[in-house]
Structure formats: C-alpha cells, structure tokens
Amino acid sequence: MxxxxxxxxxxxxxxxxxxxxxxxxxxxxxxxxxxxxxxxxxxxxxxxxxxxxxxxxxxxxxxxxxxxxxxxxxxxxxxxxxxxxxxxxxxxxxVVPKWVPPEDEQESNESRRLWSQLTKAINAKDMEWATDAKSTVEDAQREDRKRREEKGEVYVPRFFELKDGRWVPKFIVPKDPKEAVAAVQNWIFPSATATEVKVKTETSTNPSIAPPPIALPT
The missing domain is CATH 2.40.160.120 (Porin)
Known part of the structure; x- marks a missing residue:
C-alpha cells in the first residue's frame, strides 16, 4: 500500500x-x-x-x-x-452504505476503535495530538510483541493463515452472494443473532432498506 x-x-x-x-x-x-x-x-x-x-x-x-x-x-x-x-x-x-456497530460495541483492536483518537486528531487538524495518538497505539503494540517474545508465545492470526508465502483467509466464501454475506458475517461475528445477520444481509444486498446511519464519536 x-x-x-x-x-x-x-x-x-x-x-x-x-x-x-x-x-x-x-x-x-x-x-x-x-x-x-x-x-x-x-x-x-x-x-x-x-x-x-x-x-x-x-x-x-x-x-x-x-x-x-x-x-x-x-x-x-x-x-x-x-x-x-x-x-x-x-x-x-x-456503493452500498457502510454499516458498522458503535465503537463501544467493537473489539478493542478493531480499526475504528483502536485509532479513534488519531481520527479525532486528524479531523481537528492537530498534528501534535495525532502524532501522540499514533505513538500510543504503536508503543502498546510493541509492548505486546515484547511480552509474547519473552513468554515464548507465537501470535496466531484470527482470520488469516500463511500458505505458500501468501496470507489467505481461514475461510472459503460461498459462491451465492446472499449465502456469502451471511457466512462471512457469521465467521467474523459468530455471536451475532439470526436477526442481526438477516438485517445486515438484507442491507448489503438492498441499499434501499439500509438502517439509519450510526452516529459515531468524532
């Protein structure tokens, strides 16, 4: 990139x-x-x-x-x-409208939540704040890596695996578009209820019934 x-x-x-x-x-x-x-x-x-x-x-x-x-x-x-x-x-x-859960419902390492302070700093055009926010996340990641190395732990990615020198998903996407949407959502969010999956699936295939935009913190 x-x-x-x-x-x-x-x-x-x-x-x-x-x-x-x-x-x-x-x-x-x-x-x-x-x-x-x-x-x-x-x-x-x-x-x-x-x-x-x-x-x-x-x-x-x-x-x-x-x-x-x-x-x-x-x-x-x-x-x-x-x-x-x-x-x-x-x-x-x-483009189909993007749907994301509120930040307080996201996991701690999901991008929007993890980089929320950096996003706020960029929107505020405060480069000093942005630099500090970026460093905070990166320093924490370095510390996590150091702790794993000291304990002899090997980090295992949750969604991808290395095959023949390439990172590929630990998942085979169904050919049917509707089945693929539901299957991917269940793979990433296994705790989601059937109703949530149904709403997200319909939203992805029919933008006209998209839920109202979620007001994320700015």
Missing amino acids: PNMYARGILFGKMVLELGDTCVAKNEKLGLSCDLEFKTKGFFSGTYNAIAGRLRRNTTDVAEISGRWSHVMDIKNNKTGKKRVLFDAQKDGQN
Whole structure:
C-alpha cells in the first residue's frame, strides 16, 4: 500500500495525500498492475494523481491515469482507445452504505476503535495530538510483541493463515452472494443473532432498506 504524507504542517492549508507505489495482482488471469500514487509538486501537478501499467504476464496491455478521488481512465495499448475505468463521484453513488456497530460495541483492536483518537486528531487538524495518538497505539503494540517474545508465545492470526508465502483467509466464501454475506458475517461475528445477520444481509444486498446511519464519536 502507498504511504500517506501530510503537507502544509508549518504553513498553508494542511493536506493529506497518498504517495509511492503498490502492485495489484490477479494470478488466475495472469494480470498485474504497477500503480504509482503521485504526490503534488511544489509548483506543478495536482493532488491524488495516479498512473499505472497493466500487464498480462510480461506484456503491457493498458495504461491507467487520472485521479483516484475523481476519474480514472484506462487506455488499451493495442487500440489506443481510452475509456473511464472508475468515476469516484458518479460510480461512488452506487456503493452500498457502510454499516458498522458503535465503537463501544467493537473489539478493542478493531480499526475504528483502536485509532479513534488519531481520527479525532486528524479531523481537528492537530498534528501534535495525532502524532501522540499514533505513538500510543504503536508503543502498546510493541509492548505486546515484547511480552509474547519473552513468554515464548507465537501470535496466531484470527482470520488469516500463511500458505505458500501468501496470507489467505481461514475461510472459503460461498459462491451465492446472499449465502456469502451471511457466512462471512457469521465467521467474523459468530455471536451475532439470526436477526442481526438477516438485517445486515438484507442491507448489503438492498441499499434501499439500509438502517439509519450510526452516529459515531468524532
């Protein structure tokens, strides 16, 4: 994954942007894509720019360009034709609303709860607070790791396992979409009641009956 950079800390408006490169692969189809998240220059360029090369095995077949926050295009290297790959503002309207439980019902290591102080600091544009909040979480994780090493304990991931050099889920997703939603929810939240699973399943497959947004702490 790309890194995140904070610009304008000392002067001007603070902006967070993604930078560096990452690789996405589909081994089944023999496809891979080298993606570069470009940071804005001091005198030129734009925020959230992206560029990439799509390969089938060792042959370049397409190029990706645009802005990941707006419109991304893909150009076929063989025909030279360009089309819209993803329009964040237009296609984003079709994304199913996210449903998450309130923070006080989440486990202590779930992202929203674990990084809640950092999120508040970023929203408040307080970089000193953000740095302290980030360090607090990371220091606690280092201490946990140190304690495990001292006791000779081996950390076993809850949802993933290492197979052939890759981390894969300890779970096989059913092919039927509705069955898959319910099965994944039961896998991650085994204590959920049948009613909760039914509501979440219907919400995931039918956005029109989504429950009202949950007001999370800010």
